[in-house]
Amino acid sequence: MGKTVAEKIFASHIIDNPSGDINVIRLDAVFCHEITTPGAINDLVARGKDKVFDPSKIKAVIDHVSPAKDSKTALQGKILRDWAKRHKIADFFDIGRNGVCHAIFPEKGFARPGYTIIMGDSHTCTHGAFCAFAAGVGTTDLEVGILKGVCAFHYPKTIKINMTGSLGKGVYAKDAILSVISMLGVNGATNRVVEFAGPVIDSMSMESRMTFCNMAVEAGATCGICYPDMTTVEYLWEFIQDEFNSKEAALEKYIEFAADPDAEYERIIDHDVSNLEPQVTFGYKPDLVKNVQEMEGEKVDQVYIGSCTNGRIEDLRIVAEVMKDNRISDSVRCIISPATPLIYQQAMEEGLMKIFMDAGACITNPTCGACLGMSNGVLAEGEVCASTTNRNFNGRMGKGGMVHLMSPATAAASAIAGRITNSRLYAAE
Amino acid sequence: MKNFNGKALFLDRSDINTDEIIPAKYLTEISKESLKAYLLEDLKLEGFDPATDLAEKSVIITRDNFGCGSSREHAPWALEANGINLVIAENFARIFKQNMFNCGMLAVELPSETIEKIFKMFADKESIVEIDLKRNAIVIKGDGQQEEFIFSISDFDRTLVDTGGWVEYADSKY
Numbered sequence A: 001m002g003k004t005v006a007e008k009i010f011a012s013h014i015i016d017n018p019s020g021d022i023n024v025i026r027l028d029a030v031f032c033h034e035i036t037t038p039g040a041i042n043d044l045v046a047r048g049k050d051k052v053f054d055p056s057k058i059k060a061v062i063d064h065v066s067p068a069k070d071s072k073t074a075l076q077g078k079i080l081r082d083w084a085k086r087h088k089i090a091d092f093f094d095i096g097r098n099g100v101c102h103a104i105f106p107e108k109g110f111a112r113p114g115y116t117i118i119m120g121d122s123h124t125c126t127h128g129a130f131c132a133f134a135a136g137v138g139t140t141d142l143e144v145g146i147l148k149g150v151c152a153f154h155y156p157k158t159i160k161i162n163m164t165g166s167l168g169k170g171v172y173a174k175d176a177i178l179s180v181i182s183m184l185g186v187n188g189a190t191n192r193v194v195e196f197a198g199p200v201i202d203s204m205s206m207e208s209r210m211t212f213c214n215m216a217v218e219a220g221a222t223c224g225i226c227y228p229d230m231t232t233v234e235y236l237w238e239f240i241q242d243e244f245n246s247k248e249a250a251l252e253k254y255i256e257f258a259a260d261p262d263a264e265y266e267r268i269i270d271h272d273v274s275n276l277e278p279q280v281t282f283g284y285k286p287d288l289v290k291n292v293q294e295m296e297g298e299k300v301d302q303v304y305i306g307s308c309t310n311g312r313i314e315d316l317r318i319v320a321e322v323m324k325d326n327r328i329s330d331s332v333r334c335i336i337s338p339a340t341p342l343i344y345q346q347a348m349e350e351g352l353m354k355i356f357m358d359a360g361a362c363i364t365n366p367t368c369g370a371c372l373g374m375s376n377g378v379l380a381e382g383e384v385c386a387s388t389t390n391r392n393f394n395g396r397m398g399k400g401g402m403v404h405l406m407s408p409a410t411a412a413a414s415a416i417a418g419r420i421t422n423s424r425l426y427a428a429e
Numbered sequence B: 001m002k003n004f005n006g007k008a009l010f011l012d013r014s015d016i017n018t019d020e021i022i023p024a025k026y027l028t029e030i031s032k033e034s035l036k037a038y039l040l041e042d043l044k045l046e047g048f049d050p051a052t053d054l055a056e057k058s059v060i061i062t063r064d065n066f067g068c069g070s071s072r073e074h075a076p077w078a079l080e081a082n083g084i085n086l087v088i089a090e091n092f093a094r095i096f097k098q099n100m101f102n103c104g105m106l107a108v109e110l111p112s113e114t115i116e117k118i119f120k121m122f123a124d125k126e127s128i129v130e131i132d133l134k135r136n137a138i139v140i141k142g143d144g145q146q147e148e149f150i151f152s153i154s155d156f157d158r159t160l161v162d163t164g165g166w167v168e169y170a171d172s173k174y
Helices: A005-011 A037-046 A071-086 A101-107 A122-130 A139-148 A173-184 A206-219 A230-240 A247-257 A313-323 A341-349 A352-359 A408-417 B033-038 B074-081 B094-102 B112-122 B155-163 B166-173
Strands: A014-019 A022-026 A029-033 A058-061 A116-119 A133-136 A150-154 A157-164 A192-197 A223-226 A267-272 A279-281 A289-291 A302-305 A333-336 A384-387 A402-405 B006-011 B057-062 B086-089 B106-109 B127-132 B137-142 B145-150
Touching (some): A005 A133, A005 A223, A014 A150, A014 B155, A029 A139, A101 A206, A116 A139, A173 A267, A206 A230, A313 A341, A313 A352, B033 B074, B057 B112, B057 B127, B074 B094, B094 B106, B094 B155, B094 B166
Parallel strands (some): A029 A058, A157 A192, A302 A333, A302 A384, A384 A402, B006 B057, B057 B086
Antiparallel strands (some): A279 A289, A279 A402, B006 B127, B127 B137, B137 B145
């Protein structure tokens, strides 16, 4: 019988089976940020176990509140910074070089097909775009990962979602994943791995696949996974060219991690997105999704374009296309956060920043910022945000605020109109 | 081992998320104790007031998909800081549930019909939950009524509860 992606990855990573279907797996990478890691560091120090299993496999970034906003966040940054220095963690990204964790780590080539990755952040599932088993964990799992390079997981059951058809004009990966979450429900994939396959995924860029996998946890999934193909190899090539003689050789190796045709799934869902409209969430759960037409005209106080979901260069190019020669409504404040310094630089070189500024947007440094209501753009009570982020929970961006999740195109169009608006109005012919 | 017994707080809602359990603005805190005052501050549940409703409560009984959202272990820590080491629900989000066991806390899942029965029998009463870990039994008492429910727990999760958590276990084994 064939294997799913996660089963293949587990086969080469299981080091113990303490009970039932619980497996302890070896980790290829442990990612860290300054909000959930300091607790692990302090606990290790308190236990007299201030060690790391392998400094070359630990990657750390200060991204959630950067620059620090107060003494407490300054201390969180300092704990991570001092720890990285103490243990000679070379891949540590501080101010000037720091970006949103799930954008900067892939950009540096840290996620690879067949890898096992954990991070104290629920959107770690993003790295499944590279065919990695990448899962969010809490501080204690992170602590054990840092100390021992292992983590415990239930043996993975997999749901396969076969994305068929093709996305229409003005409809993007974000719209497609919102439709998937709407279909599965917020806990429809709890304790499951979700494999995203089919022609829609095959034709997507790595950026779009990251947008897709990023939101797998919003259906409760442990991780979302895409198969490796030439798009994956092309994206990673600058980091792997010393390992392989050719791109074809890399693909031949990586493709071993794709699911076997006769793999056994808990469920297989065919999802045809050909007639999908741009999607917008309307409540406090990411599975409450409507066609944009049903939400048109809803008031917006703030537009937020950024985050680990949609702060990549592909997203900013789409936003620029909509914003070019337009002006953001006086009734709306629009915040754009390029997710990494490289994206920021590309956006400058391509002239996107000028378009954003001419339109009246506020551009921030790369940071998680407003997405989780920690810094840079928190909402006031009763305010509404049109956002390219991944989560719309009650109070997420600030107590009493409402967040509507949508694609960068819809967010940009809404910024111009001052109300939720269909981006197709602004799409270039 | 932690204390799992005590007065029950009934939260009659599904999908109570980690932002509601502990808002992100408090993630700047590093110690567990400093989170104590902010537990369930933003919970969207009519009539709920954390200032009064949390007093002396040691067990949460709730519906479906408790703890969805963030990986922040601050959510179980905020419960622990308030002396709440046991949550009974239809089911939990994966990361939250693992975080609870990793901290030596107990996340007990019971079928939706059982949860419904518990709500009907006890939600409007002063109810006490007692747990017998040898028999995997939960006894709920309130207003002269008493009912026992059997739950299942994996050997691994039980070991984490018995040993106080994952760090000690992993460090001794790997």
